Every structure is written in structure tokens, then in C-alpha cells.
Amino acid sequence: MFVEDYKLGGGLNEEQIKIMHEKALKLIENVGIEVPHKGILDILSDYDGVKIEKENVKFSSDLVLKALKESKYDVPDYAKDNWIISAGAHQTACYDLDTGKLRESNSKDLINFIKLGDALNTVGSAPVVPLDVPIQLQLILMFKVAYENSRYRCNDIYEHMDKPTIECANYVYEMAKVAGKRFAYGVWMISPRYFDKNGLEVAYKLLDKGVPMWISTMPVAGVSSPITMIGTMLQSMFEHFAGLTMLSLINTKSFNYISPNDAFEGDAFDMKYSTFVYGSVEYLYHTLYQIPLCRYYGVPIMTKTLLTASKEPDAQAAAEMGIHTLIAALAGARAFRCGGLLSSGEIYSGEQLVIVKEIVEYVKNILKKQEFSEEQLMVDEIEEVGVGQSFIGRKSTIDNFRAEYWQPELFIHSNIGQWKEMGSKSLRQYANEKAKKLIKEHSYQIDEDIKKELDKIYECAQNDVKLKESFK
Amino acid sequence: MFEEISRAVIEGNDEECIKLTQKYLDEGEKPVSIIKDGLVAGMNVVGKRFKAYEMYLPEVMMSANVMKKSMAILKPLISESEMPSMVKIIMATIRGDLHDIGKNLVSMMLEGAGFEIIDLGVDVPVDKIIEEIEKSKADVVGISALLTTTMMAMEPAIKKIKDKNSNVKVMVGGAPITQEFADKIGADGFAPDALRAIDLAKRLVST
Numbered sequence: 286m287f288v289e290d291y292k293l294g295g296g297l298n299e300e301q302i303k304i305m306h307e308k309a310l311k312l313i314e315n316v317g318i319e320v321p322h323k324g325i326l327d328i329l330s331d332y333d334g335v336k337i338e339k340e341n342v343k344f345s346s347d348l349v350l351k352a353l354k355e356s357k358y359d360v361p362d363y364a365k366d367n368w369i370i371s372a373g374a375h376q377t378a379c380y381d382l383d384t385g386k387l388r389e390s391n392s393k394d395l396i397n398f399i400k401l402g403d404a405l406n407t408v409g410s411a412p413v414v415p416l417d418v419p420i421q422l423q424l425i426l427m428f429k430v431a432y433e434n435s436r437y438r439c440n441d442i443y444e445h446m447d448k449p450t451i452e453c454a455n456y457v458y459e460m461a462k463v464a465g466k467r468f469a470y471g472v473w474m475i476s477p478r479y480f481d482k483n484g485l486e487v488a489y490k491l492l493d494k495g496v497p498m499w500i501s502t503m504p505v506a507g508v509s510s511p512i513t514m515i516g517t518m519l520q521s522m523f524e525h526f527a528g529l530t531m532l533s534l535i536n537t538k539s540f541n542y543i544s545p546n547d548a549f550e551g552d553a554f555d556m557k558y559s560t561f562v563y564g565s566v567e568y569l570y571h572t573l574y575q576i577p578l579c580r581y582y583g584v585p586i587m588t589k590t591l592l593t594a595s596k597e598p599d600a601q602a603a604a605e606m607g608i609h610t611l612i613a614a615l616a617g618a619r620a621f622r623c624g625g626l627l628s629s630g631e632i633y634s635g636e637q638l639v640i641v642k643e644i645v646e647y648v649k650n651i652l653k654k655q656e657f658s659e660e661q662l663m664v665d666e667i668e669e670v671g672v673g674q675s676f677i678g679r680k681s682t683i684d685n686f687r688a689e690y691w692q693p694e695l696f697i698h699s700n701i702g703q704w705k706e707m708g709s710k711s712l713r714q715y716a717n718e719k720a721k722k723l724i725k726e727h728s729y730q731i732d733e734d735i736k737k738e739l740d741k742i743y744e745c746a747q748n749d750v751k752l753k754e755s756f757k
Numbered sequence: 758m759f760e761e762i763s764r765a766v767i768e769g770n771d772e773e774c775i776k777l778t779q780k781y782l783d784e785g786e787k788p789v790s791i792i793k794d795g796l797v798a799g800m801n802v803v804g805k806r807f808k809a810y811e812m813y814l815p816e817v818m819m820s821a822n823v824m825k826k827s828m829a830i831l832k833p834l835i836s837e838s839e840m841p842s843m844v845k846i847i848m849a850t851i852r853g854d855l856h857d858i859g860k861n862l863v864s865m866m867l868e869g870a871g872f873e874i875i876d877l878g879v880d881v882p883v884d885k886i887i888e889e890i891e892k893s894k895a896d897v898v899g900i901s902a903l904l905t906t907t908m909m910a911m912e913p914a915i916k917k918i919k920d921k922n923s924n925v926k927v928m929v930g931g932a933p934i935t936q937e938f939a940d941k942i943g944a945d946g947f948a949p950d951a952l953r954a955i956d957l958a959k960r961l962v963s964t
Contacts, residue, residue: 675861678818683769686815701935702949 288655293615297577305515305578309522310346317343318527319479324489328535335534344530352533353526357497357540358585359467361441364408364620368649370642371409371443371546371587372402372624376633379413382721387632391417394633395430398625400727401635401720403435405642407624410439410446413633421756424448425456425746429739432464433731440466442585443620445501445546447471449483450755451490456746458494463738464731469497471544472532474524476504488536495538500528505552506567514567517551518574525549545587546622549578563592563629564605569612576616588618591641596628598637598713606641611648621645635724636716643695650691695719759786759795762827766799767806769819771826778827788831789839796824797871804870807952814862817952821869843873844962845895849881851910856903859931859951863899866951867958883914887921895925896962899954900944902931912942919943926961930954 297305320326320342329335334345379390382397390413398412411427418426424446431438439446440461448454448470461468472488475481488498502524504510510517525543532541543549551574553567554560562568572588579586590609595601610621623630624645625638666681676682695715699707710718730736746752759781765774774796781791803820806812832840848864850857857879864874875893877885886898898918902908908931915927926945939947946961948954 673857673861675818675865677815677862677865678822679815680819682815683819686813700932700949702947702953706949706953 286657288657290654291615291652292617293573293612296573296616299581302577302581305519305522306581308519309526310349312519312523313344313349313527313530314346315343316478316523317341318474318524318531320485320531321480321482322485322489325485325531325535329531332534342527342531344527348534349526349530352530352541353582355533355540356529356542356583358442358542358545358583359497360585361437363437364441364443364585367619368645369443369587369620370405370407370591370624370645371620371622372405372407372638372641373398373412373626373633374410374446374623376413376626376631377416378631379633380636382635382717382724385717389416390633391415392426392430395427396434397724398633398635398638399430399434399438400724400729401638402438402625403729404723404727405638406437407638407642408437408441408443409622409624410444412625419753421453421749421752422743422746424453425460425743428457428460429743432460432466432739433736434727434729436729440464442469442499442542442545443587443622444469445471445499445544447473448487450752451487452749452752452755454487454491456742456749456752458491458496459742460739463742464735467497469499471499471501472528474500474502474528476502476509476524477520478524478527480528488532492536492538496536497539498532498536498541499544500525500532500541501544501547501550502528503547503550503552505554505561507556508554510551514551514553514570514574518549518571518578521549521551522578543582543584545579545585545620547589548584548587549575551575560594561629562594563589563623564594564602564609568592569609572609572613572618573616576613576618580617585620586618587620587622588613589622590618591621591624591645592626592629594629596632598627598634598640598716602627602637603640603644607644607647610644611651614648614652635720636713639716639719639723640695640712643693646691647693647696759791759798762791762795763799763802766796766820766823766827767802769816769823771823774823774827775830778830782830782834788834792828792831796827800824800869800871804952804955808956814951817869818865821865824869843871844897844958845873845875845893846897846899846958847875847877847886847889847893847895848899849877849886849901850879851900851902851907851914852880852882853910854902854904854907855879856901856931859903860899860901862951863901863930863948863954866955867899870955870958872955872958883917886914887918890918890922890925897926897928897958899928899930899958901929902934905933908933908938911944915943926964928954928957928961 319340321340334348336343379394392415394413395415411431414423415426428439458468470491472484504517504520506517510520551571553562553565555562590613593602593605624641625633762777807817850860864876868874928946929939929944930948936947946957948957
């Protein structure tokens with residue numbers, strides 16, 4: 286028998302979700318989305334239930350419901366029933382682990398942070414952009430390095446990296462095939478309710494390959510969607526459903542899905558500094574709306590609780606992430622995104638990722654199953670240990686103390702004297718040391734033959750004039 | 758030679774330690790050698806590992822208990838002249854303070870390290886400590902305080918102890934105590950935790 290699980294009460298209820306669901310369907314039917322791509326419009330025009338006026342496309346509710354029903358999420362085994370941390374994506378600034386200074390990211394950082402992420406068992410996209418290589422090679426190198434140095438990176442539903450041109454997408458596709466990784470293409474809607482033409486063009490050209498495709502959108506409350514978070518969530522549902530329906534009608538050779546990474550995203554915006562404010566109270570509310578919506582529609586729950594507006598791995602970062610992650614976990618989330626990111630996603634920090642891992646472990650330990658049994662009550666122990674005696678050397682203590690007490694690695698429990706003796710180090714110093722150690726000791730490498738194949742593909746990309754032209 | 762006994766102490770394996778102790782005695786080994794080269798050597802490793810945060814308190818206590826059980830077999834077999842002279846340490850929580858978890862931990866650890874402990878308990882008046890020093894001829898006094906209000910009683914207590922027994926060393930500890938405070942009040946030493954109290958006690962008696 287166990288003590289009852291801790292849970293968060295309140296939030297969107299099923300009746301409210303159904304109301305939002307109906308309103309989203311109506312918006313898709315009556316207002317529609319803009320699809321600025323002739324080839325895709327031609328395909329859509331063949332379907333009953335699709336109304337096209339110039340580039341405006343409306344879908345009947347039947348088509349939307351069918352698309353939702355047919356959407357598929359092939360959650361990898363390692364992510365099933367596990368606590369998942371997804372770490373970083375596309376950051377162009379990072380904290381140097383040696384100097385502590387903020388600077389542009391390069392290929393060495395990419396390799397090191399990929400290794401660090403792998404050592405910490407994190408999933409997700411490649412952490413930083415290698416700005417020291419030509420722009421057309423940056424993304425291809427991010428996938429290559431991720432495949433070569435990590436077990437979980439860039440190869441499942443938690444990957445959400447762009448492939449900005451078809452030439453680039455083809456290289457990534459070839460590399461994924463060689464490395465035995467999954468390839469998927471994501472289409473982003475731009476709120477309010479239209480698509481990027483280039484994104485549609487790449488999707489269109491990939492249709493023959495039969496690759497899974499996902500839809501994502503990120504409406505911003507008060508900017509590209511209504512100021513109320515609930516209104517923003519409705520717009521997010523509307524855009525996700527409409528986008529998914531479009532994919533289901535054009536990408537018939539594979540399956541389509543709502544990206545769990547940004548499912549039902551609704552971003553918060555600070556009207557004082559004109560910035561996105563991940564880690565804010567409002568963004569936490571978005572998470573609380575997102576979780577029941579994901580559950581209702583069968584989308585794997587992936588929350589962005591590891592974001593912070595703070596510029597350094599400091600108290601603000603810890604408070605925003607700790608509170609957000611705990612509340613999301615109490616609401617049922619077990620997968621957490623954006624580890625290692627600072628300043629609402631502008632900066633990547635290896636130290637921050639190490640701290641994030643500790644924060645998630647902390648939350649995990651709060652919510653671990655607690656047994657209720659005669660053995661746990663230990664009546665015999667209470668009876669046997671005499672007045673003034675100690676339980677410390679008891680067998681029951683020896684046998685159980687590791688399970689009863691979580692021993693954090695970074696949040697050191699020493700007293701002042703011990704702390705001074707250990708060098709009076711800050712949490713960030715400990716995190717820095719651990720990050721460097723993990724990078725140094727990281728050993729995973731993809732099979733040598735596969736690496737040679739990846740090298741060949743990358744060499745082709747380096748000499749590909751068409752690829753270079755596609756980025757102009 | 759007594760590596761197996763040391764290992765049994767380190768692993769907290771009392772059955773094995775007792776069995777080996779008996780085996781070596783049957784083979785004619787000297788009890789003093791078994792203590793010195795087996796049990797104490799094992800506890801020294803435990804101490805080092807605990808200090809390096811590689812072993813945890815319950816494990817250290819388990820090892821100390823294992824040592825104690827073998828000591829109970831060996832001690833009666835040692836003549837008074839052979840018995841290594843044990844350093845005596847009086848332990849007490851200062852007058853006005855009823856907290857004893859820290860003091861007890863230090864006592865247990867010191868005992869495990871081979872010191873003879875005279876525990877006077879909590880809320881101990883300084884006169885009682887002085888009386889015990891004279892009676893037992895103790896080498897060291899360990900005074901503990903948890904409260905910032907009671908820690909202030911340490912300074913006059915140390916002064917009085919030193920006035921009466923200038924040779925006795927006084928070490929202090931407890932949550933609010935720092936090295937700076939210990940220096941200020943005239944203590945001979947401060948340890949931030951139970952294990953470091955062993956090092957401190959060893960240092961104090963060697964000077």
C-alpha cells in the first residue's frame with residue numbers, strides 16, 4: 286500500500302475543454318487559415334470538406350476530427366514511464382565553461398554540450414548553433430554531431446529542429462537514414478493563422494519521401510493572439526488543428542502529429558521590456574492549460590518548465606524553474622523541456638543544464654511513491670531503542686537510509702565548517718566542475734563505419750553550391 | 758596481516774569480524790595486535806572515507822559497533838600493562854542547553870576511534886566538568902552548544918576549566934559555533950562535524 290500520490294487540483298475541466306474544442310472547430314470552419322502555396326492548395330482542392338478562397342483554407346469539422354484521430358505519437362521506449370529532460374535548441378550564445386564569459390557559440394561548444402547532454406541522459410535537439418561554420422552547414426553539422434555523440438538526440442518526437450531549405454532537409458534525411466535515426470519534418474504556423482511559404486515548400490517537396498510531419502504554432506498573448514491566456518490557448522488549438530488537418534490531407538504516405546514540444550503553445554509577453562517571458566507566472570498558467578489539453582487529445586505531455594528569464598544560473602532561474610517544474614509535475618507532467626537555457630532561450634549554459642538535472646531530481650524525489658506498511662512504521666524499532674540511545678547505527682537505518690534520504694549531488698547539505706573546508710564553492714562552481722568532468726569522461730560514440738558515412742555526406746554538403754545558394 | 762578484520766570493520770560485518778577475531782586468537786595472535794593492526798586500522802579507513810564523503814554516518818556507526826563487539830572479546834584478554842593507554846575525553850552539553858544529538862554523535866565517533874569517553878550529558882554546570890577532570894584525569898573536554906544563547910556560556914566555562922586545570926585541552930562544537938568564535942573564547946580547537954572532531958582530538962593530545 287502507498288500513501289496517496291500528490292496531485293494538483295483545479296485547472297481546465299473536461300466541460301471547459303469541450304467548449305474550447307467546439308469553438309476551435311467553428312473557427313477552422315468559418316475563419317480558416319492562410320496557405321500560401323499553390324501546390325498544396327491544388328492537393329487540398331481535391332478533398333470534400335475543404336473550402337478554398339484564394340489562399341484562405343477552411344476545413345469541415347469531420348476532416349479535423351479525422352486528422353486528430355489519425356495523429357500518431359511513436360514515443361520511444363526510453364521515454365515511456367520515465368522522467369525526461371529535453372535540453373536546449375538553436376542557441377547562438379553560451380557561457381564559456383572555462384572563462385565563465387558569455388560569447389557566441391561554436392563547433393567545439395556544440396560537441397561539448399552534446400556530450401554533456403548525453404552524459405546527463407537528456408533528449409531533444411542540438412543545443413547550440415556552430416556559428417564558426419558557414420550558415421548552410423550549421424544545421425547539418427548540428428544533426429551530425431548529435432548523431433555521432435549522443436544516444437537520444439535529434440531522432441524522435443522530442444526533436445524540433447528546423448530544416449529551412451529542401452537541400453538542407455535532404456542532407457539531414459540522408460544522415461538520419463545512415464545513422465538509423467528517425468527523420469521528421471515540422472511545419473510552423475505563424476500566428477495569427479498563416480504559414481511560412483518556405484516551410485510549406487520544403488514540406489511539399491518532402492511529400493514523396495513519406496516522412497512523418499508535425500505541426501506547431503506559438504501564438505503570443507496580446508501580440509499575435511488575444512491578451513487573455515485562455516483566448517490564446519483557443520487560438521493555439523485552432524491553429525494546431527487546422528495545421529494538422531492540412532498535413533493529414535497532403536502527407537498521406539506517412540503519419541502526422543501535433544509536436545509535443547510545443548503542443549498548444551501560448552506564449553507570454555512582457556509589455557514593459559517587449560520580450561517573451563518564459564518562466565513567468567503567465568507562462569506557468571499556459572503550462573497548466575496545456576497539460577489537460579494534451580491529455581484530452583492524447584498528445585504526449587512535454588512542458589517547457591525549464592525556461593527562465595534570468596540571464597545567469599542564479600536564484601531567479603532556480604525559483605522560476607523549480608516552481609514551474611514542481612507544479613507541472615503535480616499536474617501530471619513527467620517530461621520537461623529547455624534544460625540549459627537562460628534569458629528565455631537566448632543563452633545556453635552547461636552549468637545550468639547540470640543544475641536543471643538536480644532540480645528535476647529534487648522534484649522527482651518529492652513525488653516518489655511513499656509506502657505505507659507495518660515495515661515502514663517500524664514499531665519494533667521504536668520499542669527496542671532505549672531512552673537516549675541512537676537509531677543511527679541500527680541495521681534498519683543502514684538498510685534504508687539511502688532510500689529514505691535523497692542525496693543530492695549539487696545541493697550540498699554540508700555545514701559552514703565543512704563547506705569552507707571543501708573550498709567555499711558556489712553552486713555554479715560545483716555545476717561547472719561537474720559539467721567539465723562529464724564532458725571529459727563522456728565515451729559514447731556512434732559506430733565508426735556510420736561515422737565515416739556521415740563524414741562523406743557532410744563533405745558533400747561542404748562542396749554543394751546548390752545548398753549554399755539555397756540559404757541566400 | 759589482519760586485513761580481513763579491517764575489511765569486516767569497513768564493511769560493518771559484525772559476524773565476520775567476531776569470527777575472525779576468534780580465529781586469530783585461536784591461532785595465538787596477540788589481542789593488542791588484533792586491535793591495533795586489524796580493528797583500529799579498519800576504523801582509520803572508515804574515518805578517511807567518511808571525511809571524503811564516500812561513507813555515510815550510519816555506515817560509520819555500523820563499523821564502530823562492529824569494532825566494539827570485537828573489542829568486548831579482546832579487552833578481557835589484555836593485561837593492564839599491555840593495555841594501550843587510552844585518551845580520556847569528557848563530553849558535555851553546556852549549562853542551559855538540552856540538545857544532545859551532536860554531542861552524542863561526537864561521543865560515538867570518538868569512542869569508535871579508540872578514545873575513552875566520559876559523557877556527562879546535557880545542561881552540565883562547569884563545576885561538574887571540573888570535578889570530573891580531577892577525578893578521571895581526563896586529557897580533553899568537549900563542550901557542545903546548539904543555541905546562540907547558551908553558546909555564550911562557553912567562554913566563562915573554558916576560563917574556569919583552564920584556571921583550575923591548565924593542561925586540559927578544550928574543544929568546542931555545535932551548530933552556531935565557528936572557528937572564529939572558538940578562537941575568541943579561548944578554546945583549543947573547533948570541529949565542524951563529528952569526524953573532524955576525531956582529527957581534532959588526536960591533534961590536541963599530541964601537542
